Amino acid sequence: MLWIASVYADLARQDFAIMRSYKASGQHVQLEALAQSIQQYYEEKGQFPASLAALAATPGYSHVISFMNNWQGYAVTGTLVDSVWSYQRVVLYSMDPTAGMSQATFLATNTCGTGSFATANSWCPVNSSLWYRWETRQDMNDAVNEQRLRLNRTQQKLASYFNGKGNFPNLDGSNAPLTQTNTYSLAALANYAGTATNCTGTYSWQGIPIDCGDMFDKWGGQVGYAYFSNTHVGLTSETPLKDGSGNAVNIVGEYDVH
Structure with a gap:
């Protein structure tokens, strides 16, 4: 037992x-x-x-x-x-x-x-x-590099426009002249009033095809188009990231053609 x-x-x-x-x-x-x-x-x-x-x-x-x-x-x-x-x-x-x-x-x-x-x-x-x-x-370094690539993709569209017109886009979505040194949201320029979350499809601004990846950064923030002159513009992404000093990390690309 x-x-x-x-x-x-x-x-x-x-x-x-x-x-x-x-x-x-x-x-x-x-x-x-x-x-x-x-x-x-x-x-x-x-x-x-x-x-x-x-x-x-x-x-x-x-x-x-x-x-x-x-x-x-x-x-x-x-x-x-x-x-x-x-x-x-x-x-x-x-x-x-x-x-x-x-x-x-x-x-x-x-x-x-x-x-x-x-x-x-x-x-x-x-x-x-x-x-x-x-x-x-x-993942912060990878995220910044990914967003730079997204801005570079939009830059190629602006470069194609410049090559065809001899200037960068200088009118807004209603064909009103852009003000020098001002920054405009690409979404507003393409007459898109929604958010990144519900964005689908492709829009047009001055004949340039603008999609959701152009209008919004990888965090869902709006991408800005800084207009300085017909030969000098920039793209900006204000990220939610902060550096070691607590300052916001902004990704900027300037395109100056002389």
Whole structure:
């Protein structure tokens, strides 16, 4: 009888280990789905959700509640600063609640640097958890370069116009003359009154095909057309990014033909 009881105990332990393995696998899938939703939210809103509950309460994100459970924790820093960027850090993690580690302890523990989640220049969570960590500075250089390419694409359209007319466009969407040194929204010049979110199709300004990628930058802000003279113009993108001194990062391209 003792031998049989021992066998049953071993089987129970194996079953428990298998259940925990399945549980961990499910946690990984749920965490990945939540992380994707958080990143999508940031790309759409330009900020992180204040909490997972706030994410689930946002129109279009109610489905994430099916991925949430009491194994998970979530935190967002205020503005952090390094020598180049002002940025934020977010962490989403999953940890067995029987591990006995509170969120405060989790965030205070740093396995790759000095300081807590909220203050450290470099921060890594404990290795015994599943986690997703993202810092907005990770993608800032790529984002700036991508927007420069978008402005260059619009510049090619302006260059084609110049090659055909001998001057850059100097009339607005109503054919009224542009004022020198003023900056105009390309959306307004193309007589588009909507936003980046609902923009579709191609519009026209002085015969130039203007699409949504010309009128709006990658963050959804309006691209400006700075008119200095018939041979000197510029394109501007006022990004939501800030440098290490807290100054807004603006992307500007000037085109001066002599």
